[in-house]
Amino acid sequence: MPEPAHQTIRLSIGSRYENIELVQAVLDETLESLPIDEETGYWMGIALREALTNAIKHGNGLDPEKKVDVCLAVDEIGVDITVEDQGSGFDPDAVADPLAPDNLLRTEGRGIFYMRRFMDKIDYDFGADGGTKVRLHKKFGAPGISAEADQGGANED
Amino acid sequence: MKIEKRQRDGATILDLQGRITIGEGDVALREAVLAAVGEGATSILLNMGRVRSIDSSGVGELVAAYTTVTNRGGKLRLFSMPSRILGVLQITQLVTVLDILEDEDEAVASLA
Numbered sequence: 001m002p003e004p005a006h007q008t009i010r011l012s013i014g015s016r017y018e019n020i021e022l023v024q025a026v027l028d029e030t031l032e033s034l035p036i037d038e039e040t041g042y043w044m045g046i047a048l049r050e051a052l053t054n055a056i057k058h059g060n061g062l063d064p065e066k067k068v069d070v071c072l073a074v075d076e077i078g079v080d081i082t083v084e085d086q087g088s089g090f091d092p093d094a095v096a097d098p099l100a101p102d103n104l105l106r107t108e109g110r111g112i113f114y115m116r117r118f119m120d121k122i123d124y125d126f127g128a129d130g131g132t133k134v135r136l137h138k139k140f141g142a143p144g145i146s147a148e149a150d151q152g153g154a155n156e157d
Numbered sequence: 158m159k160i161e162k163r164q165r166d167g168a169t170i171l172d173l174q175g176r177i178t179i180g181e182g183d184v185a186l187r188e189a190v191l192a193a194v195g196e197g198a199t200s201i202l203l204n205m206g207r208v209r210s211i212d213s214s215g216v217g218e219l220v221a222a223y224t225t226v227t228n229r230g231g232k233l234r235l236f237s238m239p240s241r242i243l244g245v246l247q248i249t250q251l252v253t254v255l256d257i258l259e260d261e262d263e264a265v266a267s268l269a
Contacts, residue, residue: 017180042210042241049212053179098249105224107217110249114213117248 003076004034004140011070015060015085020052023070027081030072034079035140043118044079044138050111051083051134059085059132078120078139089126158182160189166265169198174207177215186215190222190233199231200268204261206237211245219246223255232256236264 009026013019024045031041052068060066066086073080096103098110115122115134120142125133158175171189176182193201203222211219219235226233236258238246246252258264 020179046210046212046245049178053212053214057179104250104254105220107221108213110213110216113249114245 004074006076007072007074009072011072012067013070014064015056015062015066015068016064017053017056019068020049020056023052024049027072030074031079034074036079036138040138040142044081044136047115047118047122047136048081048083050115051081051136054111054134055083055085055087055132058090059087061087076140078137078142081136081138082133083136084131084133086131088130089132092124158185160185162189162193165261166268168200168202168265168268169193169196170202170204170261172204172207176210177208177218178210178212179214182211183214183218186218187221190225194225194229194231199226199229201226201231201233202261202264202268203233203235204237205235205239205242208239208242211242216245216249216251219255220251232268234258234264234267236260 007030009030011023011026013023027045027048028041031044036044052070055068056062060068069084071082092112095112096106096109098104098106098113103109115136119136120139121137123135125135127133158173158177158181160174161172163170163172171193173186177186190201201222223233234256237260238257243252243257246255246257256267258267
């Protein structure tokens with residue numbers, strides 16, 4: 001397969017959950033022409049949805065007037081997805097470990113864990129004027145996602 | 158997210174179809190389980206066979222359903238779990254908490 005052409009797609013959506021479907025559709029279409037198998041693409045979609053959910057719900061507080069900016073960038077290395085909200089930021093290190101026995105039955109707190117698990121790398125930037133930008137990266141040819149049993153091997157670090 | 162309810166051998170079975178994701182499927186699941194509990198159901202089986210996708214909000218609703226039912230002394234089981242959905246539950250170790258059965262017959266038998 002020839003080297004993927006560089007491309008950058010930018011979207012700006014209002015903070016509504018239904019807009020997650022729009023961004024997912026753009027990701028799906030973008031991945032069709034890239035050397036990423038269907039299974040990996042599926043898990044990338046879940047990671048993107050978690051990032052969008054965090055931006056819409058926790059970042060922008062479901063305020064439809066606040067925007068979430070999304071950028072899908074493809075180069076010869078892989079795919080970079082950034083999701084930026086207009087919230088007040090948070091401390092990723094303060095997020096509770098969802099695998100801790102006391103947290104297993106919590107109804108929230110797994111989104112970042114899933115993002116870390118389904119992508120090769122994620123990191124955060126916090127703007128001086130507020131806003132959280134999360135960057136999700138997936139390399140072409142990286143080992144496939146393992147969603148198989150992992151009893152304690154994963155953590156939030 | 159489409160949910161159909163039926164009865165079998167004293168159990169309330171909810172056949173789930175679609176995505177259990179934020180803003181739609183998660184709410185539908187919550188409402189269906191609460192409605193069943195409100196009608197007096199104490200044994201609830203979730204047929205996951207036609208669930209296409211789940212996110213952390215959907216996982217949270219499965220956990221909420223489990224605690225809602227078990228805190229009332231009832232039983233909640235899941236069956237016919239697609240591999241991707243099972244994978245999402247496995248990596249967060251929820252398979253050690255939730256009662257997941259192979260198929261409907263096994264799930265119904267487990268209530269005996």
